[in-house]
Amino acid sequence: MNKKSEPTIHDIARELKISASTVSRALQNNPRISLKTREKILSLAETMGYRPNSLASNLRNKKSNTIGIVVPLINRHFFASVISGAEEVAFKAGYTVVISQSNDLADKEIAIVHSMFANRVDGLIISIAMDSTTFEHLKMFTRKNIPMVFFDRAVPEIETNKIVVDDFMGGFRVTQHLIDQGYKRIGHMAGPQNLTTYRERKSGYMEALSQNGLSFDETLVVTNKLTSEDGTAAIQHLMSLPKPPDAIFCCNDTTALSAMIYLRSEGYRIPEDIGIVGFSNEPFSRVVSPSISTIAQPAFLMGQKAAELILNQIENQEKSFTTLVLPTELIIRESSNRKLI
């Protein structure tokens, strides 16, 4: 590759017949260097096209100025938004962001986390893989006192910073809304119950039923991985029950959409015959027809907050852990609005 290696502070020093220390200090605007020398150095650095080598200074300073972000899939609106928010804050603070996706595979997540440690990231922002059941690789980070923030999907048994949305209230609001709309048999498409996120949504759902004197019917709950296909399979199953539901709270918008598509192909009217509510407010939910009622999660904000938390821990030696519960917002759209609020 580039044989002609880059100019270093030593090259500058040699040229000016001074020491590398002086050059280093001048470049950092250290007041111990006289204005005259500093200007000479800065100007030569400029003409030589000098660019500091972060690898070297990171090594010496034992600090990489890098934050790692691990998500299940970059190519998902929610995660991309979180990354976007985190990158924005990190960049402004002079940090670089390295990103990897676990594809929801535990093994890949472990490999990623080890690689991030090898790169000595100063902090880790992570939403764990659906598959992950052991967390030794993450405990390693807390043991080594490397700041970490879980977002969206957290590990309860690891004590560290967490940013979640209020999934319980989200599930509760959705269900209450459906009840308010006069739906009587409300089904639920749940996600993997090893993830707090989905457990909480289900709890909120159950609580709302209970508070309204509706009985909880386990047969109306389908648990799957929430892919588009899962959604189709689930809705088929639910509608084939002896007493099918008249409304469904889906744990994400993808399954909500699959359900809608299937229901419409079967001649059901939405929201008149069946009400549908999703979760996450995907970009498409607003524009499909009927538009999908859903819960908005402040993804971009979540990323910003995650980065702020991490930076606070890195730079201010903040030791205590924070759990941030961001509010969710119920967005009522056509798919559940039969009383036309």
Added chain:
Amino acid sequence: MNKKSEPTIHDIARELKISASTVSRALQNNPRISLKTREKILSLAETMGYRPNSLASNLRNKKSNTIGIVVPLINRHFFASVISGAEEVAFKAGYTVVISQSNDLADKEIAIVHSMFANRVDGLIISIAMDSTTFEHLKMFTRKNIPMVFFDRAVPEIETNKIVVDDFMGGFRVTQHLIDQGYKRIGHMAGPQNLTTYRERKSGYMEALSQNGLSFDETLVVTNKLTSEDGTAAIQHLMSLPKPPDAIFCCNDTTALSAMIYLRSEGYRIPEDIGIVGFSNEPFSRVVSPSISTIAQPAFLMGQKAAELILNQIENQEKSFTTLVLPTELIIRESSNRKLI
């Protein structure tokens, strides 16, 4: 932070009363180290919880095993998909990916690129900011022989690897399709003409008109930044013309959607009265109603190819430059399909 610093090869060496060189070699499975010593070392490394420090080895090897990716906005489906594809390939090859977003601002792009150079990325994958008009920061990379790949938005004057979709054919196909559907006055919402991408789409549009004996009417072309608001403003303008268009080729799906929403609010029927085609195949385009005809760009593939190209240059010292033109696919949906193909 972590006072108790990490175990290093020296710690292992001291413990075993051997030299750090031996440890280093053993960890790399260098055959010069005897099996017995190697096993002793590996086992101790394991129990000490040793993790190599990439910063140090990167410095020594003058190689960061890192690829930089710069996009206008992470939080955009197309870019997120490219990143996702590139990350996948890079990770498999043992590379870390650092990502930044320019927000389409030239200044931020420059800062990012400099920071990536400071971090000594081994290669750069970039889609330039709409705002960028000077490219000194990118020429620096080519001058230093650091592999680079432009994707989607390339800089013609810089000779390096490029991956683009066939924008010309995309524009051509869209227009030909509209003509086939019997539309007579076809308008165009164009993007910033300093970007090849958008110039090519427009050229394709003009060529199709010409090949079909339709005259090109400059007043039917609106050029803007393709935001949702731009789309609304543009469609209002176009429809207020004395002789408004009966079809519009929008340079992205976002503006196509804005246009559709406005047109429907004004009582136009789509596709009967007006045909609309977008570009990029956003996830929402398939599911809105009417669904939006558009051009699919193989974003994930683009990211994979970009990473493969970069890796090939890094690892195989490939010197020649490649330009990859990926095919586009016209997806005919409701918004333009009045003859019901």
Added chain:
DNA sequence: TGAAATTGTGCAATCGATTGCATTTTATTT
């Protein structure tokens, strides 16, 4: 058994920037 060949390890420099402490230079004071 001794010399040559083979195998295994260690020394020390290197990558480029940083920094505590020592030293030199300049300015200030008496």
Added chain:
DNA sequence: AAATAAAATGCAATCGATTGCACAATTTCA
């Protein structure tokens, strides 16, 4: 002018891993 204080710069070690070359240990062969 000498003494002291203040300011500017340099020396050398350090961060942790790598590697060419030298040296030591072991094996092989005559």
